[in-house]
Amino acid sequence: MKMNELAKQPPKSEKDNSQGYYRPHYQIEEQEGETVVWVELPGVAKDDLNLTLEKRDLILVAGASNHRPESWKVLHRESADRTYRLRLHLGNYLDCEAIEADMQNGVLALTLPKAEAVKPRKIKIK
Amino acid sequence: MILCPWHETGIKKGKTITLTKEEIMKLVKYRNPLRKFDLWSDFDRFFDLSPHSFSRIGSILDWGTQSEQPALDLxxxxxxxxxxxxxxxxxxxxxxxxxxxxxxxxxxxRQSTRDGVESEVTFHRSVTLPENVNAKAIGARYKNGILTVTVPKTEAEKARRIDVKN
Incomplete structure (x- = not known):
């Protein structure tokens, strides 16, 4: 349920309808104290990644900087030059202030800690 | 990829058959002769990229792993x-x-965890190299999730290229 809430896309604004954006593959993993989102961004270097938070919407824009020298002649091509864009609506149960992002081997790991209020709490029995 | 018409495979239609590896290759390797001068298929023949569909047949049989067919550029x-x-x-x-x-x-x-279940993810692509390469000096590099393999041309191949001027 919560996963759906997180992945739910807000109504598309006109800007989102512009052509040329590619929605990357992503995977959500619920862990005890946090939610981790893995986003596949092949060819994207750390510097080409742009993450912004608009209220509770996390917006990712990344250009694949798989820059090849101009001297490379294409013989056969299956990949495409892409600008990745992903918009994730963060549920109230997540702490938007404490998002961590880590980029490794073309995969972005977004760690979203759960808000203190929803974390399971042990209650001491007197 | 174009599949070979049935009557040219020698396989009888409507019968349950077990295809041998060679027969499958015969099916998937067929190309329409009309597309002979198509640029793409020329490169395909030159480098002989392994057919996607063939590896996919393999991945159906192999239950434990998830096989990826990544995009390949030359x-x-x-x-x-x-x-x-x-x-x-x-x-x-x-x-x-x-x-x-x-x-x-x-x-x-690699190992992948999805919904708490560990599974193995594999990828496999192959390319037949042209003759004019120095196979001993092949180098590979992995960066930002992209594998780049550099295959040097032979000195003879480099010298063979002569600019034609007016």
Missing amino acids: YADESNYYIQVEIPGYDRKEIEVELERDRLVLKGS
Whole structure:
């Protein structure tokens, strides 16, 4: 349920309808104290990644900087030059202030800690 | 990819059959002769990219693992050929680049956790190299989820290219 809430896309604004954006593959993993989102961004270097938070919407824009020298002649091509864009609506149960992002081997790991209020709490029995 | 018409395969229609590897290859390797001068198929023949569908047959049979078919690009400049494969999420040590005679095999395997279940994810692509390469000097590099294999051309091939002027 919560996963759906997180992945739910807000109504598309006109800007989102512009052509040329590619929605990357992503995977959500619920862990005890946090939610981790893995986003596949092949060819994207750390510097080409742009993450912004608009209220509770996390917006990712990344250009694949798989820059090849101009001297490379294409013989056969299956990949495409892409600008990745992903918009994730963060549920109230997540702490938007404490998002961590880590980029490794073309995969972005977004760690979203759960808000203190929803974390399971042990209650001491007197 | 174009499948061979039934009547040309010698396989009888409507019967349950078990195809041998050769028969499958016969099916998937067929190309429409009308597309003979198509640029793409020419390169395909030149480098003989392994057919996607064939590996997919393999992945159906192999239940335990999830097989990926990453996008593969071929480039060239004056000195080298370049092969690029998009394989995000692998560690350098999980990738293997092997040369089997003239066939360059790119493969790898990694562990993936999905919904708490561990599974193995693999990829496999191969390319037959042209003759004019220095196979001993092949180099590979993995960065930002992209594997780039550099295959140097032979000195003779480099020298063969002569600019034609007016």
